[in-house]
Amino acid sequence: MKNPGNNIDIPELARILSGCDICAMTxxxxxxxxxxxxxxxxxxxDDLVAVLFPGCHGRxxxxxxxxxxxxxxRLQTSAAALAxxxxxxxxxxxxxxxxxxxxxxxxxxxxxxxxxxxxLMDVRKILQEDIQAAYEGDPAARSIMEVVMSYPGVxxxxxxxxxxxxxxxxxxxxxxxxxxxxxxQTGIDIHPGAMIGPGFFIDHGTGxxxxxxxTIGRRxxxxxxxxxGALSFPKxxxxxxxxxxxxxxxxxxxxxxxxxxxxxxxxxVIGTGxxxxxxxxxxxxxxxxxxxxxxxPKPLITNKHS
Numbered sequence: 252m253k254n255p256g257n258n259i260d261i262p263e264l265a266r267i268l269s270g271c272d273i274c275a276m277t278x279x280x281x282x283x284x285x286x287x288x289x290x291x292x293x294x295x296x297d298d299l300v301a302v303l304f305p306g307c308h309g310r311x312x313x314x315x316x317x318x319x320x321x322x323x324x325r326l327q328t329s330a331a332a333l334a335x336x337x338x339x340x341x342x343x344x345x346x347x348x349x350x351x352x353x354x355x356x357x358x359x360x361x362x363x364x365x366x367x368x369x370x371l372m373d374v375r376k377i378l379q380e381d382i383q384a385a386y387e388g389d390p391a392a393r394s395i396m397e398v399v400m401s402y403p404g405v406x407x408x409x410x411x412x413x414x415x416x417x418x419x420x421x422x423x424x425x426x427x428x429x430x431x432x433x434x435x436q437t438g439i440d441i442h443p444g445a446m447i448g449p450g451f452f453i454d455h456g457t458g459x460x461x462x463x464x465x466t467i468g469r470r471x472x473x474x475x476x477x478x479x480g481a482l483s484f485p486k487x488x489x490x491x492x493x494x495x496x497x498x499x500x501x502x503x504x505x506x507x508x509x510x511x512x513x514x515x516x517x518x519x520v521i522g523t524g525x526x527x528x529x530x531x532x533x534x535x536x537x538x539x540x541x542x543x544x545x546x547x548p549k550p551l552i553t554n555k556h557s
Contacts, residue, residue, distance in 0.1 A: 286343055287336040292428050295336065298329045300409055303375045307399050326368065334364045337422050344423040363420035367413070374412045380449035381408050388452045388472055403437035404453030414443035445479075447471075448504070455510075462499035464517060471502055474510040474529075482516035482534055503539070 297308065302325050306313040313321055334357075341356035385398045385405055392398055398405055410433035414426040426443035434440045439456045441447075444463035450470040453459055458476040461467075465479045481498035497517035506521050508514070509529040514521065521527065522539030531543050 286339045286424070287332075289428055289432070291332065292336055292425055293432050295329050295332050296410060296413065296429050296432065298325050299371075299413055302326060302329070303371065303378065303409065304399055307396070330364050330368055333367070333425075334360050336425060337363050337417070340422060340424040359420075360422075363417055363422050366420050367416045370416045374416070377449045378405075378409060378412060381405060381451050384450040384452040384470060384472070385454075389454060403439060403456040404459075407433050407437045407439035407441055407453065407456065407459075408447070408451055411441045411443065411445070411447065415445070415447075418443040445499075464497045465499040465502070467502045468504035468506070468523070470505050472507045474508065476511040477508050478513045478515075480513065480515050482519075 301308045302322055305318050305322060337360035338357050341359050345356060382395060382398050382405055385402055386392045386395050389398075389402075392402075410429055414429040417429075418426040430441055430443045437456055439453060439459045441459075441461045442463040442465075445461045445465040445467065447461075447465075447467045448469040448471065451467060452472045453474075454472065455475040459473055460478045460480060462480050467479075479500050479502065484492040484498070485496065487493050500514045500516055500519035500521065502508070502514075502521045503523040503525075505524045506527070507525075508521075508527040509531075511530040512527045512533070513531070514527065514533045516534050518536070519534060520536040521533075522537055522541060524539055525537055525541040525543065527533065527537075528542070528544035531545055533543065537543055
């Protein structure tokens with residue numbers, strides 16, 4: 252079989268691909284500065300999760316007498332790697348958004364990492380409430396360890412709570428890379444900007460979408476296929492979508508939203524203690540303690556032999 256490469260001018264193709272206008276914005280090279288590759292960010296994220304739950308997300312259990320030393324080493328290496336990654340992300344933002352306040356990317360990176368490290372105890376405390384909610388909310392759960400090590404909803408919220416801290420520090424790129432990594436592993440798409448209270452549980456999880464400006468209260472439970480999304484995208488005078496405005500709903504405390512429900516709009520509020528049934532489509536608010544369900548269909552049942 253002939254090699255198809257023999258009929259292609261590879262040097263010319265390389266010249267065209269490396270010289271195109273879009274290449275400067277989408278290529279990650281070491282000329283001037285470089286962004287960390289996705290796998291490097293994934294590694295830091297995995298190490299941070301391993302710090303929060305020692306021995307649960309690695310290859311082997313950790314001897315009890317080594318936990319402190321291993322945790323300290325992981326924190327040090329994660330902080331150093333993340334500071335470098337965040338600095339690169341800030342520098343990228345400065346170049347391509349023509350930042351007027353340049354020269355402090357390393358300082359902003361250090362501040363963001365310090366904020367994350369100082370938040371880890373609070374993050375773990377909230378995650379413990381999330382894990383307990385999953386254990387209590389799923390009759391199939393046999394143990395807390397089963398929840399921690401196997402539930403995709405718990406994995407997704409672990410990543411989100413880390414990424415959200417960095418998002419609040421205005422770190423470019425990296426929080427979204429973390430959230431999309433989790434999305435690829437779990438099928439759950441949570442934007443790092445979403446504000447989610449403790450005791451949060453996603454059961455099953457596949458297909459859940461939670462938008463950037465969503466706020467979710469305490470002890471909220473979602474099932475698979477739920478969308479908390481935007482109803483529309485207001486545009487500026489040039490026809491471009493306006494960024495940075497409230498686009499996604501607010502879900503108050505103690506709400507349950509069943510499979511396939513779609514709730515849209517920045518002015519939509521789901522009141523405390525409400526239940527939203529499966530496959531419901533909502534674009535308006537409902538008061539506290541509401542039950543919202545579609546009208547029960549009337550299936551036609553016949554004898555298949557008639």
